[in-house]
Amino acid sequence: MPKARTQPQQPVPEQPDRREFLRVVVHGGVLLGATAVGGVAVWQQSGGESIVQAVLPLAAMASLSKLERGAPARFEVTLARRDGWRVVNRSRRVYVTRVAGGETPESFAAFSAICPHAGCEVELAGKQYVCPCHQAKFDEAGAVTAGPAPRGLDPLVLTVQDRDGQPWLHVAWQDYVIGTEERTARTT
Amino acid sequence: MSDPAQTTSQIQNELLAEVQAELARRNTSQVTRKPPPPEPEQDSVSPLVASALLACLAILAGTGVGLSLGYGASPDDAAASLDWLQRGSAGAFARALHWHGANLMVLLCGAYVFWLVWRGLYRKPGQARWWRAGLLLVLVVGFSLTGQFLPYDQNALHGTVIRLGYLAEAPLVGDWLRRLATGGGESGSAALARFFSVHVIILPAMLLLLLRGLWGDARYSGGWLPMAGVSAVVVVLLSVVSLLFGAPLGLQGNPGEPFPQARPEWFALSLYVLLKALPSGLAQQLALFGPPLLALLTIGGLPFVEAAADQPARLHKPMRMAAIVGVVMLSGLTLLAVWEDHKAKAGWFATDEMDKLMAQVGRRNEALGHSTHPLPANAHGPARDIRLLSIRLRGLYVNDIEEAQKAQWDKWISEMESLADEIITTTNDAERRIVRAKLRQVCADCHKLHADDEIALEPKLAVPVAQLPTRQTTAPPSAPLFDTAKLAMLSPSAIEARDLKSTRRMMNRSKFRLRDLLRAAGEGEGTPEGTPEQNYLDLREAVKLFGTHWEANQSSHADKSKWEKFMSDLQRNVDALKDARTGEDARARFNAIGKACDDCHSAGDWDEPFEWQYSDLKR
Known part of the structure; x- marks a missing residue:
């Protein structure tokens, strides 16, 4: 029929019938299933163990005799961490300050430089610690004096251990959950 | 008044006629209103x-x-x-x-x-x-x-x-x-x-x-x-x-x-x-x-060239023919590719060679860094490669291995595989360093038994230019290279029967004693093993027995007369080294031995390639 030929050839919209629905179910199901396999694959490998606790050498005790009260010293420690398929070395800063005379672990106090507010690193400004990100301030004992930090600087445990025949001050590094008033050790 | 029953049936008839007319109208309108668009030819496949x-x-x-x-x-x-x-x-x-x-x-x-x-x-x-x-x-x-x-x-x-x-x-x-x-x-x-x-x-x-x-x-x-x-x-x-x-x-x-096995999909x-x-x-x-x-x-x-579906096809037969020819050619050539590789033991069918695998392991070992350094952040790559290579090394033994040693070989290979894997899974750097050291120990243990060649377990550290050793410029006064009394007193070390049968082992015996002699004479870098006199006697003995080696291992050497010529050159020059004096004289005599080695190695038709030259010994 000539009239039919002049009609634009647009596809006939089929009614969404049972058969079409089943097709969506079958092929959509295959897609979902395959995505689930891929999702589980990624989920299986996400996280993984990451070193958040480690006892690391800071300095020889002999060199610490020069450390005086009211003048904290900054040390750098290196932690191996899992980064996906890599293991990488990351550095962290530790502040050590003298709290008593002598050469025992109890003579010193140590703080993690990670600000408990948002995870930036605090800097030493005279006798206080200042976080450059949001201006949180902490006194020499690590307590909050100004700014948005929910708690004081996180203390780290010090020990004295032998290293190459010399007594060395070691720090037990620990990551803490940031942004909370309560101090909670991170386990992963 | 008419009969009510009659009226009712009349009304019923009229209504029925109207309904039928309407139905007929609808049917025709349905047919004329919607002409179906041309559908592509349907098939079930x-x-x-x-x-x-x-x-x-x-x-x-x-x-x-x-x-x-x-x-x-x-x-x-x-x-x-x-x-x-x-x-x-x-x-x-x-x-x-x-x-x-x-x-x-x-x-x-x-x-x-x-x-x-x-x-x-x-x-x-x-x-x-x-x-x-x-x-x-x-x-x-x-x-x-x-x-x-x-x-x-x-x-x-x-x-x-x-x-x-x-x-x-x-x-x-x-x-x-x-x-x-x-x-x-x-x-x-x-x-x-x-x-x-x-x-x-x-x-x-x-x-x-x-x-x-x-x-x-x-x-x-x-x-x-x-x-x-x-x-x-x-x-x-x-x-x-x-x-x-x-x-x-x-x-x-x-x-x-290089990866000559590379093949497309x-x-x-x-x-x-x-x-x-x-x-x-x-x-x-x-x-x-x-x-x-x-x-x-x-x-x-194709759709433009070919007639539409409602007309007789023009190209259907030629296209079918082309499709068949295409499929046959494609599969034929594919089979040919597979068959050629199978015949030549190449591509998918390539077999592993011990020396190449070992060289590959060596490169990966270097990439794991020096023992005094932390492992590099990309250590995962070389560690995984070592694991893959050790899987290929299992059951692939060195040529002259004795039956009793095979179990130990497999044990070493297994250790290698699991230690390489530990490097990947361990997070702590200190532990990874220990694992790396253990891995290198396995290599050293195995090489001690199965190779005369020394291997460098540590990658070379870059030496600052200022610290490079300076060569002595003033020649010391010349003196006899060997103590003749000691030469007379000592006797050459015994050579095991299995060494006598192996070209590689005999070659290495000569090569390392020559290397030690060069080192002792100040011509090579490194510390020599043993005394010069003992080394000289061992070298001379190895070269002498090596000369008769053609009989023991004919398959290695294509041409007996050629072999004998090179061997007599070598023996003559080694004998001449006995009277050498330090300095220029010794250098000339060493070079003559070196030339004999290189001449023989570069003569071609040996069925094993030579990996070293005389100049390598001096390094």
Whole structure:
């Protein structure tokens, strides 16, 4: 029929019938299933163990005799961490300050430089610690004096251990959950 | 008044007539109002193939999303990240599904196009479906070519380098295309980023444009069971194959390490064997770019050339013939490629050689860094390579191993494999260093028993220029090189029977004693082992017995007279070393021995290649 030929050839919209629905179910199901396999694959490998606790050498005790009260010293420690398929070395800063005379672990106090507010690193400004990100301030004992930090600087445990025949001050590094008033050790 | 009963039946009749008239009007109006658009010729097979294609596509898309979430598109990370992903059972399954699914996809696309040609379904008004099928095939080949490169293992890298080289041969635009694909000359990080982007963003976007049409092409009028059935077959087949056979992931790609086993995917083997046989130049260009161009022209132009479906076909028979010839040629050439490789023990059938494997292990060991340094952040790559290489070394013994030593060899190889794996799984740097030291100890233990050659377990550390040793400029006064009294007193060390039988061992006996003599005389770097006199006697004895060696091991040496000539040269020069005086005299006599060695080594027709030269001994 000539009239039919002049009609634009647009596809006939089929009614969404049972058969079409089943097709969506079958092929959509295959897609979902395959995505689930891929999702589980990624989920299986996400996280993984990451070193958040480690006892690391800071300095020889002999060199610490020069450390005086009211003048904290900054040390750098290196932690191996899992980064996906890599293991990488990351550095962290530790502040050590003298709290008593002598050469025992109890003579010193140590703080993690990670600000408990948002995870930036605090800097030493005279006798206080200042976080450059949001201006949180902490006194020499690590307590909050100004700014948005929910708690004081996180203390780290010090020990004295032998290293190459010399007594060395070691720090037990620990990551803490940031942004909370309560101090909670991170386990992963 | 008329009869009420009569009136009622009259009214009923009138109403009935009206209803019938109205129904008739509606029926005719329905017929005339909606003329059906010309439908493409229907068949029962192509929608089912399209259904299978969609199911396969769904599997590729789903697993592809998962893989891309755990993949690092850089030469250092690609293989390592995939290996890391495959350590989970779902990761291994997902990658295998993606791998086998990709192969099935190419097969299904080829079958789909073949079927459309076979049944003449490219004719108007079905041309849109034909073009979709052709475009899908082109896209799938694009997916395959880009996807092959992404694991960045040796096969992926070297195969892609070859393919890009061919691409560059295209007239006019070739070099530009290659640079566009690689982002420069090297097939490295920039190329990997581009291939990844094309594979996961650009090609999928183009595929999405096709998807609506493909969905329509897969609409099947014969009930839902066959459609669900083919989809289920695809899912079950791929799942079973993927559970049985994982996707291959070889040694990390290294442009500096040759990989003659590189082969294209199965569907390109025919082209590979053709290109191997053709001379470079016009013939190769025709073979490379002729068939794809012809295919594109056929896909695009066939519906225009051929008469519409309601008229007698013109090209149906020739097209069928062409399709059959194409399939036969493709499979014939593919089989030829496989058969040639099988015959030559190359490609997929290549066998491992001990020396090459050991050299590869050595390079990876160096990449693990010096023992005084922390492990590099990319240690995962070389560690995984050592694990893969040790799997290949198991059961592959050195030539002269005794039966009793085989168990120990296997034990060492197993230790090597598990220690390499520990480097990957351990997080603590201190522990990883211990594992690295243990790994090197295994190498040292094994080499002590099975190789005379010393191996460097530590990579060379760069020495600052200022600390390089300075050579002595003033020659010390000359003196006899050997103490003649000691020479008379000592006797040469005994040589084991198995050494006498082995060319390599006899060669090494001479080589290392000569090296120690050079060191003692100040001609070589390093500390000599043993006294010069003992070393000299051992060298002379080894060379003397080596001279008779042709009888013991004829297979190594092609020509007896040649062998004897070289050996008598060597023996004469070694004898002459006895009276040497330090300095210039000794140097000349050593060089004469060295020349005898090099002459023999470079004479050619020995059936084992020589890896050292006299000048190497002085280093």
